[in-house]
Amino acid sequence: MDWDDLKCVIAFRRAGSLDAAAKKLGINATTIARRIRSLESHFGQRLVERGGEGRLGLTETGLKVAGQAEAIEQITGDLEDELSNAKDSIAGLVRLSSVPMVINHLLIPRAHAFLQSHPDLRLNLDSENRTVSLINRETDIALRLARPVEGGHSLKTQRICSLVHSLYMSSDIDLAASDGMNWIGYQETMHHLPQAAWLQNKVTHDGGVFSPVAVCDFAGATEAVAAGLGKSVLPRLIADQDQRLQRLPDPVFDLKREVWLVYRAEDHRLMRIQTVCDWLAELFGSS
Known part of the structure; x- marks a missing residue:
């Protein structure tokens, strides 16, 4: 066998x-x-x-x-x-999973600088919208945008930040045009997402108009806004780094998404795991 x-x-x-x-x-x-x-x-x-x-x-x-x-x-x-004495060394492979928004727009651009400080460390950055299982060892660390409910005492969890959101439009369009712009909303199957529900309530209450283009995730909303198809609500920590976007002056304080760090309790003493967890906590601390 x-x-x-x-x-x-x-x-x-x-x-x-x-x-x-x-x-x-x-x-x-x-x-x-x-x-x-x-x-x-x-x-x-x-x-x-x-x-x-x-x-x-x-x-x-x-x-x-x-x-x-x-x-x-x-x-x-x-x-x-x-x-291999891995418990005491910052070396080896760490598999890190999160939604594409976090992996592609936040972690990948910052991974090079982090790994330069830890040349013996390797990162597998896995972008998936499904909830991967730490118990089944599908990943070593997960970043989740909601409080974890599974795992019990076998997992360690830590809320590392709340992602503050604001309204954004294309940086190519004059800010004065924002009031008359359509809203970039989400497809009906995505209305369970906090940002989709917020948009639905906001536009319905204020009498706004949705763009004929509806998206299914953060990446689609970002690209639609950058293309000038409308305005939408996006997390500041990521959207502020995109030069194609400009933040509108009215804040959205009532929309936040918690970011939770999750890993197996048995890995608590592994230096490579703790080093990556510390990096993530510091990175999200700026939000």
Whole structure:
């Protein structure tokens, strides 16, 4: 039995599809499928089957194999930390997950300067809108825009800031034109987002008009505002760094989004984890 085959089952369980698992491991979906078939041949049982909606999923046996493989993964990871003195060194890989807004617009532009101070540290910056599992070791640190509800005592959580929002429009348009501008809103499926709900209430109350262009995330709102399609509400910590945007003078004090830092309690004493957590707390402290 090949450990690389087991890693494919773990990745499939965490990602939910062959394509997503392949992306995680940096290989193609055909290789994932072949390695899972190799395990099925070894055990003489099906690990993956197609469900009623036509989607592939793990069988009961597949779930057992994935669970045991994750236990092995944790044991080998702990052993590697012990033998490499990783607890006392700022070295090795740290996987950091958050929404694309945070990863692409805040962390990536600042990662180079941070890593120059820690040349033996490596960062995997994973931008996903779904909530990845720390318990299942899908990531080492997560930055979340809402208070975490899972994990209990197995996870450490810390609120590191509240993202203050303001109104923005394109820097190419005269500020005096802001009153008559349309609002960049969100698609109906995104109205659960705090900024989308705020916009809906604001425009309805003030009698404003939404732009015919509706977006589904912060990145879309930013690009729509920069293109001059309207004005919208954006987090200051990120939008103030974009020269294509200008902040309108009226503040939005009643819209804030908490940023929570989450990691496994068992990793509390790992220097590489604490170093990255300290960097994140300092970075968001400027908000």
